[in-house]
Each structure stands twice: as structure tokens, then as C-alpha cells.
Amino acid sequence: MTSLEMPVIGAKWAIGFIALFHTSVGSLAIGFAFFVTVAQIAAFRTRNRSLDLLAKKVQLIHVCIYNIGTINAIGLVFLLSGLFPQFFGQIFVQFYWPLIVEEFLFFLLATTLTFHYFFWDRLWGHKKLHIFLGALLTPFFILQVYIINGLGAFMLTPGMGEAELTLRAGVLGWDRLGFYSPSFLMLNFHRGLANIAYGSFAVAGICGAMLYLVKRPRIKEFYEEGGRLAFYVAFAAFLSLPLVGYFYAHVLMGQANEAFVNLMWGRGDIVAGGIDWWWLKHIFVAAMLGLCLVYFYQADKAKAPFTLPAVMVWSVAIFYVLFYMAMGMVMTWAFFWWMLAVGAGGALLGRHLLGFHQGSGRGLYLLIGILSFMTVILGGYAREASRPRFVDRIAHYDQVFVPRERQPFLMVEVDPGQIPEAVPKPEPSGPQILIRRKCVGCHTLDRVKAYRGDWGTIVRQMEAYGLKLSHLESKAIVGLLESGQPY
Amino acid sequence: MDLPLIETPVAARWVWMEEVTYSHIPIATLITAFLVLAPIYEYIGYRWGDKRFDRLARSLVYFSMILYSPGAALGTGIPMFIIGLWPEFWHRWANLFFWPLIFQFIFFLTDVGFLFFGYYLPWDRMQNRKRLHIFFGVMTAVFGLLIQVVWDSLGGYMTTANTPLPMIDQPVGMSWTAFFNPSFPFLFFHRFFANISYTMLLTGGVLAIKHLRQKDPAEKAYFGWAGDLTFTVGLLTFFVLPFIGWGFARVLQDQAPVVFHSIMGGHASIFFLVKMGLIGLLLLLGAAYLFARHRSRFILWTSTLGLAGIYLVLHWHPALDLLPGGKPVWRAAYTVVIAGLLVLLWRIKGRTDPDRPWWKAAMLAVGLASFLAFALGGFVRERARQPWTVYEEIVKPEVLPLEADRWLVYDKCLGCHHQSPKDLARYAKKDWEDRVATERRRPGVRITDEEARRIVAFLKENYR
Numbered sequence: 001m002t003s004l005e006m007p008v009i010g011a012k013w014a015i016g017f018i019a020l021f022h023t024s025v026g027s028l029a030i031g032f033a034f035f036v037t038v039a040q041i042a043a044f045r046t047r048n049r050s051l052d053l054l055a056k057k058v059q060l061i062h063v064c065i066y067n068i069g070t071i072n073a074i075g076l077v078f079l080l081s082g083l084f085p086q087f088f089g090q091i092f093v094q095f096y097w098p099l100i101v102e103e104f105l106f107f108l109l110a111t112t113l114t115f116h117y118f119f120w121d122r123l124w125g126h127k128k129l130h131i132f133l134g135a136l137l138t139p140f141f142i143l144q145v146y147i148i149n150g151l152g153a154f155m156l157t158p159g160m161g162e163a164e165l166t167l168r169a170g171v172l173g174w175d176r177l178g179f180y181s182p183s184f185l186m187l188n189f190h191r192g193l194a195n196i197a198y199g200s201f202a203v204a205g206i207c208g209a210m211l212y213l214v215k216r217p218r219i220k221e222f223y224e225e226g227g228r229l230a231f232y233v234a235f236a237a238f239l240s241l242p243l244v245g246y247f248y249a250h251v252l253m254g255q256a257n258e259a260f261v262n263l264m265w266g267r268g269d270i271v272a273g274g275i276d277w278w279w280l281k282h283i284f285v286a287a288m289l290g291l292c293l294v295y296f297y298q299a300d301k302a303k304a305p306f307t308l309p310a311v312m313v314w315s316v317a318i319f320y321v322l323f324y325m326a327m328g329m330v331m332t333w334a335f336f337w338w339m340l341a342v343g344a345g346g347a348l349l350g351r352h353l354l355g356f357h358q359g360s361g362r363g364l365y366l367l368i369g370i371l372s373f374m375t376v377i378l379g380g381y382a383r384e385a386s387r388p389r390f391v392d393r394i395a396h397y398d399q400v401f402v403p404r405e406r407q408p409f410l411m412v413e414v415d416p417g418q419i420p421e422a423v424p425k426p427e428p429s430g431p432q433i434l435i436r437r438k439c440v441g442c443h444t445l446d447r448v449k450a451y452r453g454d455w456g457t458i459v460r461q462m463e464a465y466g467l468k469l470s471h472l473e474s475k476a477i478v479g480l481l482e483s484g485q486p487y
Numbered sequence: 488m489d490l491p492l493i494e495t496p497v498a499a500r501w502v503w504m505e506e507v508t509y510s511h512i513p514i515a516t517l518i519t520a521f522l523v524l525a526p527i528y529e530y531i532g533y534r535w536g537d538k539r540f541d542r543l544a545r546s547l548v549y550f551s552m553i554l555y556s557p558g559a560a561l562g563t564g565i566p567m568f569i570i571g572l573w574p575e576f577w578h579r580w581a582n583l584f585f586w587p588l589i590f591q592f593i594f595f596l597t598d599v600g601f602l603f604f605g606y607y608l609p610w611d612r613m614q615n616r617k618r619l620h621i622f623f624g625v626m627t628a629v630f631g632l633l634i635q636v637v638w639d640s641l642g643g644y645m646t647t648a649n650t651p652l653p654m655i656d657q658p659v660g661m662s663w664t665a666f667f668n669p670s671f672p673f674l675f676f677h678r679f680f681a682n683i684s685y686t687m688l689l690t691g692g693v694l695a696i697k698h699l700r701q702k703d704p705a706e707k708a709y710f711g712w713a714g715d716l717t718f719t720v721g722l723l724t725f726f727v728l729p730f731i732g733w734g735f736a737r738v739l740q741d742q743a744p745v746v747f748h749s750i751m752g753g754h755a756s757i758f759f760l761v762k763m764g765l766i767g768l769l770l771l772l773g774a775a776y777l778f779a780r781h782r783s784r785f786i787l788w789t790s791t792l793g794l795a796g797i798y799l800v801l802h803w804h805p806a807l808d809l810l811p812g813g814k815p816v817w818r819a820a821y822t823v824v825i826a827g828l829l830v831l832l833w834r835i836k837g838r839t840d841p842d843r844p845w846w847k848a849a850m851l852a853v854g855l856a857s858f859l860a861f862a863l864g865g866f867v868r869e870r871a872r873q874p875w876t877v878y879e880e881i882v883k884p885e886v887l888p889l890e891a892d893r894w895l896v897y898d899k900c901l902g903c904h905h906q907s908p909k910d911l912a913r914y915a916k917k918d919w920e921d922r923v924a925t926e927r928r929r930p931g932v933r934i935t936d937e938e939a940r941r942i943v944a945f946l947k948e949n950y951r
Contacts, residue, residue, distance in 0.1 A: 004582065004585050004659075005658075060608075063556065067555055067559055067599050068596065068599055071559065071592065072596075074559075074566070074595070075589070075592035075596070077563070077566050077567070077570070078581065078588040078589055078591075078592055081566070081577065081581035081588075082588070082589075082660070085578040085655050088570070088578075089574040092571045092574065093571065093574065096493050099567055099571065103560075103567050106560045106563060107557060107560045107564070110556035110560035111557045113556060114553055114555075114557060172493050
């Protein structure tokens with residue numbers, strides 16, 4: 001054994017568990033920050049103090065979970081340091097300065113959040129200033145997640161990243177090309193909107209749970225109104241998520257084909273315990289769509305505040321039927337039928353819950369809060385599980401790792417500029433480079449490595465699929481593959 | 488781990504690290520101390536039926552809550568900075584102490600759970616379940632201290648490393664020997680009492696100013712009482728520190744002699760002396776306030792015994808080379824100073840009004856002096872160890888020849904007939920080549936030619 005191991009669950013699941021725990025809490029914090037600002041502005045504009053009180057209660061929960069999230073982040077750092085030291089050390093060197101900026105934002109966030117909550121009453125006479133202070137949290141959070149997304153996106157779609165240069169030529173702390181990797185933009189959009197939707201659905205879920213517990217009519221009305229506002233904000237953010245997700249998947253198709261195939265066809269770690277977890281996430285999403293649409297339809301009929309006109313509800317419903325039809329054409333019709341059935345089932349369940357609780361959204365709020373939590377967890381899991389182990393992402397990680405003492409530097413004055421540059425590894429040429437360049441146009445090299453059989457036939461088959469090779473190139477590739485030499 | 492070295496802009500790497508650490512440590516220590524004392528005050532209030540104690544305890548917890556998020560956020564900055572700037576050290580260290588770090592994370596999570604959901608938030612709702620509430624407070628304090636145990640152990644190892652720092656491909660995860668390294672108990676207890684002392688003195692000073700500014704008589708009376716209580720607790724706690732500090736120094740002398748020499752007359756001694764000066768100020772003003780304010784025999788005699796204890800520590804400590812005339816002059820000087828101080832204190836007892844603004848300002852000055860002394864303590868410890876990141880295990884990559892040569896001189900030339908770096912300055916004739924050559928011939932001395940050249944060069948440069 002050359003590395004530390006986590007008993008029982010193993011290194012991978014230890015990281016996975018803490019990372020998902022952190023993500024679920026961290027995303028909640030972002031959603032809460034946005035919701036608090038919306039609720040405060042609504043309260044200020046309508047002179048409705050109960051919304052301000054709700055905002056304060058949500059901010060208190062935010063303070064609590066913020067600290068839990070911070071501690072989780074530290075746990076993640078410790079786990080990665082011990083279990084994946086080479087990966088972690090290298091990615092830190094590669095993205096050191098963004099991480100330091102992220103750390104600075106972290107401190108700004110913590111301080112702003114603290115001032116915003118603990119000085120709520122003292123700043124009562126300066127409400128606009130107080131709202132502004134709270135509103136700062138959302139851009140701070142977005143910037144913070146922007147940085148983390150840079151690293152996360154790089155791990156999935158390294159694109160033009162200079163990971164190897166980090167060791168060979170010294171990309172010290174800021175790998176711009178790696179940071180702005182192909183999936184960076186879509187990950188930002190998807191996560192940004194998902195966080196707001198998740199946080200606000202969670203507020204609605206809390207309001208739903210409280211509606212079961214409280215008895216006094218005034219307090220019931222307080223949570224009912226809070227739940228409606230939260231649901232409204234959440235749905236606005238949630239609405240475009242499947243679309244953004246579609247484009248995200250499109251980027252993966254081009255830039256992380258193996259991950260894309262794993263997601264779409266249910267391969268690799270996406271299927272665990274006999275369950276396709278990505279499909280399950282989509283089932284929850286479709287159920288949420290059905291629940292939301294029937295909620296707004298009923299709310300509009302009841303002329304409740306914070307609702308959508310019925311015509312818009314129908315428009316959204318038709319749009320999503322068409323969207324799932326398109327998805328069915330791209331993927332499989334089974335996907336379309338499943339989503340349609342679950343969406344309709346969600347709508348029926350929502351209608352039943354609203355009827356059962358005599359128009360109160362309590363059951364629906366609580367259910368959608370839980371479903372929203374599940375989608376965040378499953379989304380994070382699916383993204384990580386779709387990717388082949390990240391040790392394969394950066395070439396140096398799979399090399400034998402031989403640490404070296406720095407003792408000799410004790411005797412000399414070290415000027416990093418004078419440290420001789422490491423000699424770059426010789427670039428492969430000949431059939432090796434042909435295989436690398438030609439085969440990865442359609443699939444990864446893992447598939448080539450896994451294949452055992454008649455290479456001549458296979459290469460001809462690939463040419464039939466559209467691969468352009470000269471006779472000499474074809475011969476060279478077949479020769480190398482048959483010889484079993486590395487490439 | 489052969490990763491490239493990241494250079495920092497504006498200031499050197501260690502300055503950045505120092506700043507990040509200093510942004511976190513005062514907050515973390517203050518929270519730890521406040522959360523230890525809050526359930527104690529609450530319990531006293533509960534037993535005596537005195538609501539003021541409950542209010543004070545709640546204020547401490549409220550203030551901790553305000554500081555908790557920024558403190559935790561700054562705390563995350565410490566590993567972030569280390570991982571990027573000293574990746575080899577961090578990953579080898581995390582390899583040796585993987586499980587303590589993971590347990591620290593669990594303690595932290597549990598601590599937040601008790602603090603937020605058991606202690607702070609349900610304070611009003613649990614007025615009728617005070618015992619359970621205090622229990623939650625105690626649990627918060629216990630887990631806070633467990634976090635401190637882990638960090639002090641890991642920090643202690645960096646100065647008194649009694650086991651090798653493993654490479655990354657030599658997984659260890661946990662070494663009890665390294666965890667219970669020789670300086671760990673001293674570092675923990677020194678920090679524990681120092682945290683209580685400096686936070687209470689500082690709180691006492693701040694509350695004294697609040698007392699001064701209050702118009703409402705009831706509030707004025709409360710802040711006067713709270714300021715006096717916290718200040719007294721802080722000063723009485725301080726008297727334990729010289730004993731633990733001396734024990735700590737003895738362990739360093741035995742286990743990390745170069746660190747000891749660096750503090751006692753070496754390159755870190757100037758900071759240590761400033762710290763001692765601040766402590767002198769703290770003792771003078773703080774003890775004077777106690778004698779002016781209190782009639783309680785317990786407080787007065789405890790303070791007297793505390794000062795007598797400092798006399799004992801000075802007696803055990805080798806004579807400081809601050810006064811000409813050697814050991815007798817030094818001994819006579821501190822005997823006269825401490826005896827004079829005691830006489831003065833017993834004479835001013837009850838003869839001055841402690842509610843005068845001057846005394847309140849003095850309390851704040853004592854609080855600030857104690858904080859600065861506390862901050863300098865950590866600085867001295869880290870500076871004395873340079874250029875080693877872990878003593879004799881891993882050296883910082885940006886080490887300068889001056890630091891490397893200084894360490895060599897302290898290591899090879901002190902501890903025998905030279906007790907302190909200052910002893911090297913006493914020679915009238917600076918014939919360093921001859922002296923080093925003579926020393927090399929002594930039995931048991933191992934100095935290579937290269938080392939001898941560096942030692943001579945350093946001595947010529949610094950002891951002309």
C-alpha cells in the first residue's frame with residue numbers, strides 16, 4: 001500500500017460523502033442568500049413585516065448552515081490532502097491564485113453574513129443599507145462558486161488546460177486555459193440557477209414542515225405566505241434548468257465523451273446498486289415540474305399572491321412536453337415516456353395534496369423541498385460518477401510518484417528563476433501519435449486499450465465509419481496495435 | 488513531492504502565512520476561551536440565583552457567534568495557504584496526522600452542533616431546563632478544547648519532532664508518538680491558560696470602558712461588575728503561566744535546543760524580551776488594580792502568591808544578561824523589584840478609588856498588553872524554529888544562507904561552554920578561524936570542513 005486508505009467505505013466514497021454533504025449545504029446557503037434579499041425587498045416595498053421576519057428566520061438558518069458548510073469544506077481539504085495528495089497538491093499549484101481569491105471571498109461572505117444577521121434589529125432605521133448588505137451576499141457567493149466551478153469544470157473537461165505544464169514548465173498558480181475549460185460556462189449557469197431554486201424550494205419545504213407543526217392561524221398564514229413567495233422564486237430559477245442542462249450535456253458530448261456516454265447510456269458508476277442515478281434525478285425533476293405547474297394553476301384559480309397566470313402555466317407545460325419529446329428523439333423514447341408519466345403523476349399528486357390540505361401548500365412544499373434536495377445530491381453525484389477516475393485526467397498522476405527531500409536547498413540561496421527548467425518529455429511520434437490523434441476523435445483511448453481482437457478488421461471498420469487514413473497510416477496503426485506496444 | 492514553488496507578491500511567503508494565521512488565531516482562541524467560561528458563569532449564576540452571571544455568559548456566547556463565521560472562514564485560509572506555498576510539508580504532515588485531522592473535523596462539526604442548536608439558539612426556551620442547557624454548554628466547551636488539543640499536538644510536533652516526518656508514499660495516518668510529542672502538553676496548557684487570561688483581561692478592559700460610558704445606573708453597575716469579574720479572573724489565571732512557560736522552555740532546551748537558544752539570547756530573543764516587557768506592564772497595572780479594588784483576602788493573597796511564584800521562576804531561570812555585574816546583581820535586582828511591588832500593592836490597598844477613569848483606561852491597557860504578549864508568544868515560537876518547518880525534519884524551501892548558517896552555529900557551538908548566543912560576543916579577540924579549528928579538535932565534536940567554513944563566515948559577519 002502506498003497511500004492512506006479509508007476503512008469500510010474507501011477513499012472514493014469518503015470524498016464523495018463529504019463533498020456531497022458540503023455541496024448540499026453550500027448550495028443551500030447560496031439559495032438562502034438570494035431568497036433573503038428577495039423577501040426583504042418584497043417586505044420593504046409592500047410594508048409587509050411578516051416577510052421581513054421570514055427573511056430573518058431564514059438568515060438565522062443560513063448562519064448555522066454556513067458554519068457547517070465551512071467545516072465540511074475543511075474536512076474535504078483534509079481528506080483530499082491525505083487520500084489524494086498528488087492530485088490535490090498539483091491542482092493547488094495549478095489553480096493557487098483563484099483559490100486564494102476564493103478564500104478572500106469566503107471571508108468577505110462570512111463577515112457580511114454575520115453583520116447582516118446579527119445587526120438586523122440595530123439597522124432597522126437604515127433598511128435600504130441593510131438590504132444592500134444582504135444583497136451583497138449573492139454576488140459574493142456567485143463569484144466564489146465561479147472559482148470552484150473553474151476547478152470542477154477542469155476536472156471534467158480539461159480542454160486546453162496546461163496541467164502537464166504545471167510540472168514541466170511551471171504554471172504557477174494560474175492556469176487560465178484550464179480554468180476557462182469548455183464546460184465552465186454551462187456549469188456556472190446550471191449551478192447558479194440550481195442553487196437559487198434549491199435554496200428557495202428548501203425555504204418552501206421548511207414553511208411546509210412548520211405548517212404541520214403550528215396551530216395558531218396567524219402563524220399559519222405567516223408560513224403559508226412565506227412558502228408561496230419561496231415557491232415562486234424557486235420556480236423562476238428552476239424553470240430553465242432542464243434547458244441549461246441540455247446544453248451542458250451537449251458540451252460534455254464534445255469534450256468529455258466518455259462522461260457523456262456514461263450519463264446517457266447508464267454506464268460506469270452512474271449505475272450503482274442496480275439503479276441509474278441520473279435517470280432517477282430526471283424522474284424527480286419531471287415530478288417537480290408536474291407539482292409546480294399544478295400548484296401555480298390552482299393558486300391562480302384561488303387568486304393567491306405570488307402566482308403565475310394560467311396561460312403561462314399551460315405554455316410552460318406544453319414547452320416541456322416538446323422539450324422531453326426532443327430529448328426522446330436524441331436519447332431514447334423510453335426517456336420521453338417515463339418523464340411524461342412521472343410529470344403527469346407529479347401533477348396528480350400535487351392536485352391531491354392541495355385538495356387534501358384544503359388549498360394549503362404544506363404537503364406540496366414539503367415534498368418539493370425533499371425532491372429538490374435529492375436532485376442536488378443526485379446531480380452532484382452523477383457529474384462526478386460519470387467521469388472516469390480523475391487520476392487519468394492529468395497525465396502525471398498515473399506515474400510512479402517519488403517524493404524528494406529538499407534538504408540540499410539548505411545550503412544554497414534559492415532563486416526560483418535560476419532553477420533549471422525540467423527537460424520536456426519527448427513527444428511521441430509515428431504510429432503512437434497517429435493513434436492518439438485519430439482514434440480520440442470518436443472515442444477515448446480506453447476503448448482501444450480494452451479491445452482484444454483483429455486490429456486489421458477493426459481499423460477497416462473505423463475507416464468505414466468515416467475515419468480518414470492513408471494506406472501507410474492504416475498499416476502503421478495496425479502494426480503498432482498488434483505489437484502491443486504502448487501509445 | 489516535486490512541485491514548483493509559488494512566489495507571493497508584495498511580501499515574502501512567510502509574511503503572508505503569518506498574516507493569515509494571525510487573522511485566525513486571536514478569533515479562534517477568544518471563541519475557545521469564551522465558550523469554556525460561558526457555561527461556568529452560567530452555572531454559578533444558576534447556583535447563586537444571580538442573573539448577572541447568566542447575562543454575562545450569554546454575552547460571551549453571543550460575541551462568539553458573531554466571530555464564529557469569520558473565524559472559521561479565516562481558519563480555512565491557513566491550510567489553503569500552506570498547501571499552495573509549502574505543498575511538500577503539508578502533504579507529508581497530513582500523511583503523518585491524517586486521522587487527527589479527520590477527528591478534528593468531526594470535533595468541529597460536533598462543536599457547531601452543540602453551540603448553535605444546543606446552546607445559543609435555545610437559550611430562552613431552556614430557561615426552565617438550565618442543567619441540560621449548561622450541559623450543552625459544557626459539551627460545546629469540551630469539543631472546542633478537543634479541537635485545540637489536535638492543533639496543539641500537531642503544532643508541538645513541528646517544534647519537537649520526535650518521529651520522522653514520513654514521505655507521501657509511506658502512509659502513516661496516525662502516530663501516537665508524534666501526537667504526544669514532548670512539547671505538546673506544555674503547549675496545550677500554556678495556550679489554554681493564556682487564552683483564558685488574555686481574553687478575560689481584554690474583556691475586562693472593554694467592559695470597563697463600557698462602564699465608563701454608560702448613563703443608565705443599572706447598566707453602569709452591571710458593566711462595572713462584569714468588567715471587574717472578568718479582569719480579576721484574567722489576572723489570577725495569568726499567574727499559572729510562568730510555571731508552565733518555564734516547563735515549556737525546559738522541554739525545548741532538551742528536545743529542540745536551537746529553538747531554545749534562538750529565544751534565549753538568539754535572533755528571536757528581542758521579541759521575547761518585548762513580550763516580557765508587556766507582561767511586566769500587565770502585572771504592575773493589573774495587580775495594582777486588584778489591590779485598589781478588592782478587599783477579598785482570597786484575591787489579595789492569591790495575587791501575592793502569584794507574584795511570589797514569578798519570583799521563583801526567575802530564581803530557577805538562568806541569570807539574564809540584562810544588567811552588568813552578573814548573577815548576584817540580577818538576583819538582587821528582581822528580588823528588590825518584586826518585594827517593592829508587593830509592599831507597594833499592600834500599601835495602596837483601599838487607598839484609591841478604582842472607579843476613576845484612569846483605572847478604567849489602565850484596565851484596557853492591561854487587556855491590550857496581554858493580547859500583544861499573547862500574539863508575540865506565537866510569533867517567537869515560529870521565528871525561533873526557522874529555517875526548519877518541522878524541526879530537523881524538513882526545512883523551508885526558501886531558506887536563506889544566513890538562516891542556514893545561523894542554525895548551524897547554534898547547533899554546533901552552543902550548549903556546552905557557550906550557554907547563549909550572546910556568549911559568543913564576549914571574546915575580545917575575534918580569531919574565529921583559530922577558535923573553530925580548536926573546537927573541532929575536541930573529542931566528540933563533529934564539524935565537517937564545509938560546516939567549519941560556514942560557521943567561521945557567520946561568526947565573522949555577525950560577531951565582529
